[in-house]
Amino acid sequence: MCRPIYVYVLFRPKGPPVTRSPAPEPVADSPTLTPAQAFDALYAFCAPALVRQAYLLTGRRELARESVERAFQLVWQRWPEVARDPDPAGWVRAATYDYALSPWHRIRPRFRRSEPPPADAISRTLLDALLKLPPPYRRALLLYDGVGLGLPETAAETEASTPATANRLLHAREAIAARLPELANPAELHRRMAELASLERPRAARPPAVRTDSERRAAFWTRAAIAFTVTLIGTTALAMRTAPTHYEPPVAPGTMVQGVPPRVAPGSLSQRELALRAKLRQGTASGPERLLPQPR
Structure with a gap:
């Protein structure tokens, strides 16, 4: 079962700030x-x-x-x-x-x-002026001068302090009035914003x-x-499966490393290696001689 929903008009005529009263309690015989x-x-x-x-x-x-x-x-x-x-x-x-x-x-x-853009020239200018405002200023102006919320409610919905919201509203109105001087009046601004919004359906x-x-x-x-x-979970399980199961401390400097085979002295050279060494020793000290093709 759902309790009745009470909503408010979103684009009501601009007037003095309205203080919202708590929603009335539902009547006992009201339909659910x-x-x-x-x-x-x-x-x-x-x-x-x-x-x-x-x-x-x-x-x-x-x-x-x-x-x-x-x-x-x-x-x-x-x-x-x-x-x-x-x-x-x-x-x-x-x-x-x-x-x-x-x-x-x-x-x-x-x-x-x-x-x-809108076909009307004034509507195009107003929409362009609105879109050139910073998003927080545009949002505060629409809530206060368009929807008709009070200053504390506008500040609460924009998650800003009341003085900051008031400054945003003043600067936004000044920017709109600079483009359209006839909209310096908040009531006229509200009317034009409502007309601009009603053009698009x-x-x-x-x-x-x-x-x-x-x-x-x-x-x-x-x-x-x-x-x-x-x-x-699969990545964690794979990491646990392949990760080492015990800690191996690093070898300290100067410690004899175990398990390494000892160095073995070279053995005697074969006949072929002896002949190659003798041939290399007969060459010049600066490098091998230049190779020339020999006729067969």
């Missing part, structure tokens, strides 16, 4: 959901908005969709933990942002090509497909871990 049904409900509520937010973070439609799917695959793998979290939407949002802003995407061949996968991919990925990594463990 299976884990799959609760996951599908959370996915249906959060995925469309998260895809648009990931697009503002990355400027890539395919990467935005992949980030949301990978985040929900992680959610399904850790569903007991996420289901008991007071803010499951914030949990999956943080996982989506972490994957979308990963620096490893820069070396992936499929993401080296640039994507078509990439389709995310269906919840059953995400759950199936998550289970396949978990099974793959489980088999990989088992194979690695078996290989490690």
Whole structure:
């Protein structure tokens, strides 16, 4: 049995900072959901908005969709933990942002090509200004001026102090206002960011497909871990089988080495060796004479 999931709007209008209250206790006669049904409900509520937010973070439609799917695959793998979290939407949002802003995407061949920009000139300028911000600044600006979180909540989700988050927001707003002076007002900036996000509507996968991919990925990594463990055990067993079983101390200097045959003096030379020695002694001291062909 799974407890009901309470989520929050991810792209609400910007207003004064809102303090989240604890989730209400479920009513006794409220219908219970299976884990799959609760996951599908959370996915249906959060995925469309998260895809648009990931697009503002990355400027890539395919990467935005992949980030949301990978985040929900992680959610399904850790569903007991996420289901008991007071803010499951914030949990999956943080996982989506972490994957979308990963620096490893820069070396992936499929993401080296640039994507078509928005058709509107102001939207192109705003997206370009957002992508030129450092990733922590971009993330803080999207959470505060886009999603509408308060400053302490933004600082907690970005894992930064409140003063550092405030400085990031100020610098990000200044950079946006330098490119688009009409967006110096935070309310206007929020409206333009919402419009830019609504222009792109990439389709995310269906919840059953995400759950199936998550289970396949978990099974793959489980088999990989088992194979690695078996290989490690086999390597350890081979090393123990072939390694020496006792310690042999090195021979100290000046100690007589046992087991080495004694030196044997050379014996007498044979007739052939004596003739060869006499021939060598008759040659010049500076070296052998020059060889010349002799007629037969």
